[in-house]
Amino acid sequence: MATAAFDTPKLKAYPVIPLVQVGATSHLKPFVAGAPIQQAIGFPEALVDDWQAKAIAKMGELLGKYRSLQVYMDACVHCGACSDKCHYFLGTADPKNMPVARQDLMRKIYRRYFTFAGKYFPKLVGAVDLTREVLDEWFSYFNQCSECRRCSVFCPYGIDTAEVTMAAREIMDSVGLGQKYSNEIIGKVHRIGNNLGIPGPALENTLEGLEEDTKEETGLDIKFPLDVKGAEVLLITPSADFFSEPHVESLIGYAKVFHAAGISWTLSSHASEAGNFGMFIGNYEQMRTISLRVRDAAKELGVKRIVVGECGHAWRVAYSFWNTLIGPFDYLDSRYxxxxxxxxxxxxxxxxxxxxxxxxxxxxxxxxxxxSCNVARASRMGNMPGGQFVIPRRIITTVANHFHDMAPGTIHESTFCCGGGGGLLTDDLLELRVKGALPRMEALNQVVNEHGVNFMATICAICKAQFTKVLPAYGFKMGMVGGVHQLVSKAILLGDK
Ligand code: SF4
Ligand code: SF4
Structure with a gap:
């Protein structure tokens, strides 16, 4: 099937390693952030004059700050174990989308400016100068990585390409070469409170509408509370949950669960977004500022606990980073x-x-x-036995009779990215998103053919949005993706029922 100006790859049985096509996606890059977007979040408005020296200095700073980055630069033995593990390589055949090649984009600069051999014998060790051509290649290929970490699962040294990508994006932002989609969203969160730019009054209206709809469906007064002081739970959820399909079905599911269990809860108009794109651009200051809204809202509302909705990277930021970014949580109930x-x-x-x-x-x-990658590979243990591989599946099999997993090698920590994570869920990268979804679509196709699967549940707003867009390109129905709490919502018994 042709999608816009490119052909959607043909579905085959996984795993099919493509024949390499040099430069297949060298034309793909996201829009560059303009001056107002950059300015709004404190980054240089455009590429600064002395960008080369500043970029090298920034790289030096990051190498000093993050020991892991230095280790990743030095430790790779080019064994090739990661080379066929990236969905973008499998879907595009571009060898620069092999994780090791992506890392090498930074490694050859690292060698040139930070190693003895690279300084004096650059050709011998594959070191190159940081030229404008190299910077453009960085902007292209470090924005063809969804920071999914699948490659790191297969690397014998645990080298994490996602962290290399984050560092590269941080360096580019620091010299004024920002990615429009992510940086614009971060600006909206600072200005309005959420990724979608829904202002407080609109959010209030939306929640009132949901209360009416749910009353019509159930006959019950199921609340969607906003800014309620003294509630037990503060729910932090992706703003997509507030109005777009299929996301909103999950929000209705959360509300029904809280209602059935008699748990008082509230959303916050100040922290009306679980997503934190600060992580995607590798910027801890942005991550912290965005996270602080949650702490402030929790304190202001006097809640006892904080619950995160169905959002993969939000859960990763919360589970892995909140403690250092916005802890301690001594104002919450220590039983949770x-x-x-x-x-x-x-x-x-x-x-x-x-x-x-x-x-x-x-x-x-x-x-x-x-x-979803950020749950499966970055924060899967969670707080309960079995962690996030077991829990969503246990919920699904509690609320539905027909469940079939996709093939081993494509699930749990080997799961394939949806193709739209890591700040790439933008239409300027649609070709990459469609092609990068290929391995997941192949695994889905197999379980569709074997078991007649007609619904793919997931617990990530980006996965839901990405699949809604790419499923039709592969001949699947757009509506066959939804949340785990969408299934909960359908089956839960409320009131006298
Ligand atoms: S982190 Fe994911 S997207 Fe990035 S290189 Fe590794 S497998 Fe590919
Ligand atoms: S698997 Fe690890 S050591 Fe081997 S090429 Fe990839 S990053 Fe380098």
Whole structure:
């Protein structure tokens, strides 16, 4: 199928290693952030005059700050174990999308300016000068990495290309070469409070509308509270959950769970976004500033615990970084872990017999589950036994009768990225997104053919948005993706039912 100006790859059985096509995606790059976007988040408005010296100095700073980056630059033995593990390489065949080649874009600069051999014998060690051509190549290929970390699972030295990509993006931002999509979103969070730029009054209206819709569906007064002081739970969820399909179905599911369990909860108009694109651009200061909204909201509202909705990278930031970014959490109830994932809350209530379901309500669905990268490889242990491989699947099999996993090698920590993570969910990168989704689509196709699967559940807003866009390109129905709490919402028994 042709999608816009490019051909969608043909589905085959995984794994098919493509024949290398040099330069296949060298034309792909995201839009550069303009002056107002850069200015709004404190970055240089455009490429600075002395960008080369500044970029090298920034690299030196990061090498000193992050020991891991220095190790990654030195430790690779070019064994090739990672080379066929990236979905972007499998989908595009461009050898520069092999993780080792992506790292080498930085490694050859590192060698030139930070190693003895590279300074005096550059050709011998593959070291090159940081030229404008190299910088442009960085902007292209470091924006063809979704920071999914699949390659790191297969590297015998644990080299994490995602961290190399984050460092490269941080260096580029520091000299004024920013990526429009991510930086614009960060600006919206600072200005308005969420990625989608929904102002407080619009959010209030939306939540009132949801209360009316849910009343019509259930006959019950299920609340979608905003800025309620003294609530037990502060829910931090991706702003996509507030209005767009299929995301909003999950928000309705969370509300029903809280209602059924008698847990008081609230959203915050100040922290109306779980996503944190500061991580995608490798900028800890941005990550911290965005995270601080959550701490401020929790204190202001006087909640006892903080729960994170279905968002992969938000959960990673919360689980892996909140403690150092915005801890300690001594103002919350110490009986609960910080943060908690909404799936942990629901699963715990299920285990304690606090929720009732009619599984047959989901009988029209034959379900599979897509493990989202940032949950599966960066924060999967969570706070409960089994972690995030077991919990979402246990919820699904509690609320539905028909579930089939995709093939081994494509699930759990080997899961394939949806193709739109890491700040690449933008239409200027649509070709990359469609092609990068190929391995996941192949695994999905297999379980569709074998079991008649017609619904793919996931717990990430970016995965949901990306699949909604790319599923039709591969001949699947756009509506076959949705959240785990969408399934919960359908089957949960409320009131006297
Ligand atoms: S982190 Fe993911 S997208 Fe980036 S190189 Fe590794 S496998 Fe590819
Ligand atoms: S698997 Fe690790 S050591 Fe081997 S080429 Fe890839 S990054 Fe280098």
């Amino acid at each position: 872990p910080v943060p908690q994932h909404i799936c942990e809350v629901t699963d715990d209530l299920i285990q304690r017999g606090a929720l009732r379901f009619d599984k047959s309500a989901n009988d029209d669905r034959i379900i599979t589950f897509h493990d």
